Amino acid sequence: MAHAAAVATKPKLAVYKFASCDGCQLSLLDAEDALLDVAGAVHIANFLEASREVVPGPYDVSLVEGSITTPHDAERIKQVRAESKFLVVIGACATAGGIQALRNWKDVDSFTSIVYANPQYIETLQTSTPISYHVPVDFELRGCPISKEQLIEVVAAFLQGRRPNIPTYSVCVECKARGTACVMVGAGTPCLGPVTQAGCGALCPAYDRGCYGCFGPMESPNTEALEMWWRELGVSDRDIVDAFRSFNAWAEPFREASDRVEARLTVTGVTE
Amino acid sequence: MPETLVLDRSGLASILSELRARDYLLVGPTIQQEAIGYGPIDSLDDLPQGWTNVQSPGASHLERRDDERLFGYVVGPHSWKKYLMPNEVVIWRGERTDTGFETVPPEPAPAYALFGVRPCEVAAIAVQDAVFMPTDRVYRERREAAFIVAVNCTQAGANCFCTSMGTGPAVGEDAVFDIAFTEVDRNGTLAYLVEAGSDDGAAVLQTVVGAEPASDADLAMLESVLQEAAASVTKTMDTDGIHDLMLANLRNGYWEDVGGRCLACTNCTMVCPTCFCNTVEDTMTLDGTTAERTRKWDSCFSIDFSYIHGGPLRMTPEARYRQWLTHKLATWFDQYGTSGCVGCGRCITWCPVGIDLTAEVAALRRVDARQGLSVPLPEVMA
Ligand code: SF4
Ligand code: SF4
Ligand code: SF4
Numbered sequence: 151m152a153h154a155a156a157v158a159t160k161p162k163l164a165v166y167k168f169a170s171c172d173g174c175q176l177s178l179l180d181a182e183d184a185l186l187d188v189a190g191a192v193h194i195a196n197f198l199e200a201s202r203e204v205v206p207g208p209y210d211v212s213l214v215e216g217s218i219t220t221p222h223d224a225e226r227i228k229q230v231r232a233e234s235k236f237l238v239v240i241g242a243c244a245t246a247g248g249i250q251a252l253r254n255w256k257d258v259d260s261f262t263s264i265v266y267a268n269p270q271y272i273e274t275l276q277t278s279t280p281i282s283y284h285v286p287v288d289f290e291l292r293g294c295p296i297s298k299e300q301l302i303e304v305v306a307a308f309l310q311g312r313r314p315n316i317p318t319y320s321v322c323v324e325c326k327a328r329g330t331a332c333v334m335v336g337a338g339t340p341c342l343g344p345v346t347q348a349g350c351g352a353l354c355p356a357y358d359r360g361c362y363g364c365f366g367p368m369e370s371p372n373t374e375a376l377e378m379w380w381r382e383l384g385v386s387d388r389d390i391v392d393a394f395r396s397f398n399a400w401a402e403p404f405r406e407a408s409d410r411v412e413a414r415l416t417v418t419g420v421t422e
Numbered sequence: 423m424p425e426t427l428v429l430d431r432s433g434l435a436s437i438l439s440e441l442r443a444r445d446y447l448l449v450g451p452t453i454q455q456e457a458i459g460y461g462p463i464d465s466l467d468d469l470p471q472g473w474t475n476v477q478s479p480g481a482s483h484l485e486r487r488d489d490e491r492l493f494g495y496v497v498g499p500h501s502w503k504k505y506l507m508p509n510e511v512v513i514w515r516g517e518r519t520d521t522g523f524e525t526v527p528p529e530p531a532p533a534y535a536l537f538g539v540r541p542c543e544v545a546a547i548a549v550q551d552a553v554f555m556p557t558d559r560v561y562r563e564r565r566e567a568a569f570i571v572a573v574n575c576t577q578a579g580a581n582c583f584c585t586s587m588g589t590g591p592a593v594g595e596d597a598v599f600d601i602a603f604t605e606v607d608r609n610g611t612l613a614y615l616v617e618a619g620s621d622d623g624a625a626v627l628q629t630v631v632g633a634e635p636a637s638d639a640d641l642a643m644l645e646s647v648l649q650e651a652a653a654s655v656t657k658t659m660d661t662d663g664i665h666d667l668m669l670a671n672l673r674n675g676y677w678e679d680v681g682g683r684c685l686a687c688t689n690c691t692m693v694c695p696t697c698f699c700n701t702v703e704d705t706m707t708l709d710g711t712t713a714e715r716t717r718k719w720d721s722c723f724s725i726d727f728s729y730i731h732g733g734p735l736r737m738t739p740e741a742r743y744r745q746w747l748t749h750k751l752a753t754w755f756d757q758y759g760t761s762g763c764v765g766c767g768r769c770i771t772w773c774p775v776g777i778d779l780t781a782e783v784a785a786l787r788r789v790d791a792r793q794g795l796s797v798p799l800p801e802v803m804a
Contacts, residue, residue: 187708306708315703319688319724322774326692327509327719331457331499334774335482344687344774358455369725370739372685379480379775 161210161309163188164196166230168216168223169250169278173295174241175199175215181298188302191309207233211308213301214287217243217250217278224275224284231285236308239281240301242294242397246366249294251278251400279400289314294364294397297349318369320344321361324352333360340380342393345371345403366398373407387411426636426644429603429614433632434492435466437571437601437616438537440629446535446569449505451498456484458498460505463537466492477579477767480776491612493605496579497540499772501695502547505534506564507719513560513702514715523713531563539572541590542582542766544597546695551598552758553698560717569622572602576651581767583657583780589764591651593619601626606647608640615644657767659780660787661751667787668752672744675797676789680782681740683775688721690769690777691746696762699727722746740799747779 165175179200181188188194195205212234218224231237242248253261254277262269281287291304300316307314317323321343325332333339333355341360343352349365377390385393394408429437442448450463453470463469474487474495487494515526539547547570554561575582575591584590593602600623603616615636618624627633636644691697701720706713720727723742728735736742754762763779770778789797 184708191708302708303705306706309708310706310710312704315705317724317726319721319726320685322687322689323692323719323721323724326499326689329454329459329461329500329504331455331459332689332772332774333455335480335499335772336456337483338481341774344685344689370686370737372682372739375683375685375775 160191160193162195162205162208163192163305164207164209164212164230164234165194165199166196166212166214166216167199168214168227168244168281169219170216170241170243170248172199172215174244174293174301175213177240177296177298177301178213181302184298184302188305192305209234211236211238211305214239214244214281215241217247217280218275218284219250219253219278220274222273227281227284236288237281237285238289238291238304238308239287240291240293240296242292242364242366243278244281245290245292245401246398247278247280247400249397249399252395253278254400255395291316292347292365292398293349297351300349317348319348320368321346321348321350321352321355321365324348324350325355328352328356330356333358334379334383338383340383340385340389340393342376344368345373345376362396363393363404364397366401367403371403373403374410377407377411387415391415425617426641427616427627427630427633428608428636428640429616429630429633431466431492431612431614433630434603434614434616436630436632437626438463438465438535440626441535441537441569441571444569444626446533448535448537450537451493451495453484457482458484458495459500460498460502460536469493469538470495474577475579477581477771478776479581479770479778479781480773482771489607489612491605493538493573493575494577496575496577496582497543497695497766497768499693499768501693501766501768502536502539502543503550503695503698505532505536506547506568507550507554507561507698507700508564509719511560511717512714513717516713518711528559531560531567533567533569534564535569535571537571539570539599540575540766541572541593541597542584542587542764543695544570544572544593544599545584545587545589545764546766548598549696549758549760549762549764550698552760569626570599570601570619572597572599572619574602574604574648574651576605576647578651578655579767579771581657581770581778582655583659583765583767585652585655585765586657586659586661586780587761587763587765589766591655592648599623604644604647606643608643615640657780659763659765659783661761664783665752665755667783667790668748671786671789671791672748673799674786674789674791675799676786677740677744677799679785680743680777681738683777684723684739684743685775686723686739686742687774688723689772689774690779691721691723692719693768693772695766695768696750696764697721701727722749747782750779751783 334341342363343361346363347365347368394404516523599619750762
């Protein structure tokens with residue numbers, strides 16, 4: 151059977167979801183033409199978003215979206231790891247804990263008691279944490295959501311046995327590459343771009359918005375120097391804390407920055 | 423000395439028409455997103471007429487002028503390297519064949535007419551010529567095809583220090599361009615005092631309608647306009663012994679100070695008209711039929727830039743800032759016989775946290791290790 155033979159030699163790809171919004175998996179579906187190439191090059195063995203067919207593991211490469219927020223998921227990810235030769239985690243949830251990591255600063259029981267009539271049935275962890283807190287990962291692809299071009303690049307690099315071209319420098323490089331005039335210099339708009347990793351193509355500054363930090367901390371983020379400049383631009387400490395606490399709030403450099411500025415709020419007695 | 427001609431606005435416009443007739447792609451200053459950048463132009467109407475850019479370290483905004491000058495501003499975030507040394511260019515492409523692979527020949531280089539090149543930028547192009555012309559096909563083909571229309575500055579910006587670097591505010595004797603002009607107010611009307619800098623430039627000027635030779639009075643006015651322009655440059659950099667100053671202070675603790683302020687964001691290098699560092703990226707289509715090598719701008723502020731076998735050499739921002747400034751102001755002389763900085767001020771304006779290299783050089787002088795004034799650099803960086 152020629153077909154079966156071809157399938158057998160093609161690498162097997164699986165896609166998994168943990169606590170997340172599905173946006174990153176949809177980037178793969180959204181990669182239209184490239185996806186046809188992917189489908190030709192790999193056997194998509196387990197991707198519930200795209201097909202009900204599930205071929206049992208082990209898999210050559212697993213893409214994992216989402217963070218770990220329940221005891222059940224903390225066990226499930228170990229199973230996924232055991233079945234995967236390469237584990238590639240995709241998106242801000244899987245690489246940093248996602249927006250849901252805001253719970254890490256709060257008391258989760260107080261939420262469940264307000265939201266659910268019978269909170270005793272809710273089995274959830276106190277924290278939302280990235281996959282790398284639980285199992286070793288082979289590659290972290292950033293973004294909220296990820297860039298489909300970068301996803302294709304990572305899959306292609308895996309198939310071709312080379313290092314993916316995923317730069318870790320700042321968003322500013324992409325601003326300059328596309329000719330965007332810096333919004334912080336031009337309009338005095340606070341921008342997280344200098345401490346944020348490239349990957350989005352510097353989308354927001356091209357539309358006169360500051361960067362929101364969707365791709366997480368760049369390779370050597372100097373959050374302190376940026377924070378000082380923001381204050382000169384008139385940004386309040388409260389707003390600085392909030393800016394660092396978004397999709398990548400639990401990524402260490404951003405977490406440290408928000409905690410540092412928040413500590414100052416507490417010291418000076420200002421809470422709002 | 424080449425003949426100076428006086429043109430009115432329509433005369434200047436006819437230079438553009440002639441360049442278009444000669445199949446050049448016209449690019450010049452235009453307003454883009456609250457700044458003056460470089461982009462395609464069709465006519466003089468596309469220029470930032472009546473606007474100026476007001477700059478300080480880490481800040482720049484546009485303001486209306488009280489006149490209708492076409493060139494009443496200084497350089498913005500773009501430089502002409504976007505045309506001569508483009509950010510992203512395919513330098514090799516191969517396609518799989520039944521027996522192996524075939525190289526696909528590169529696209530022919532586009533011929534740009536760069537309209538409104540400032541004197542510091544003419545100097546910057548000469549600096550990049552020294553770097554690329556001997557070895558780089560992409561740059562050489564674009565550079566040889568390009569036509570340069572330079573414009574002298576009549577008013578400096580607050581971050582300009584061309585007079586310290588000997589590059590402006592007027593094009594110098596040895597400057598390489600095709601046409602240069604100065605915008606002047608001649609009895610209440612804007613006029614353009616034009617000269618050719620090459621045979622091509624002279625041939626284009628031959629076609630201009632309504633050109634008249636400049637009178638002695640015109641030439642006297644031109645000289646005083648350019649003198650006033652030079653006097654309007656307020657920023658300075660003391661370049662005396664700068665090569666040795668930089669190299670004698672590689673281990674000065676001062677670098678830690680600037681390293682604490684620097685974001686290592688790369689903006690300074692991206693906007694700099696002489697910074698030439700680049701990287702290559704190899705990609706292959708998923709089906710493995712086409713492979714490409716693409717060249718992209720890179721920066722000495724990125725960690726990967728200094729990655730060699732075993733790891734990157736310059737992990738800290740201070741090490742990277744030191745590398746940048748020392749290369750610009752010292753080792754560039756050793757490599758190419760010129761300064762790597764032409765004093766355009768872009769890196770000062772477009773640094774998102776306003777780091778000013780002229781202030782950094784002055785600060786370094788104050789703690790010059792040769793006078794026993796420095797604290798040593800911590801081990802991690804030395
Ligand atoms: S707009 Fe933001 S990301 Fe772009 S260059 Fe400025 S600081 Fe960097
Ligand atoms: S180092 Fe700064 S001032 Fe000097 S040429 Fe480059 S951008 Fe201009
Ligand atoms: S000097 Fe300024 S522009 Fe250059 S890397 Fe440092 S912060 Fe960025």
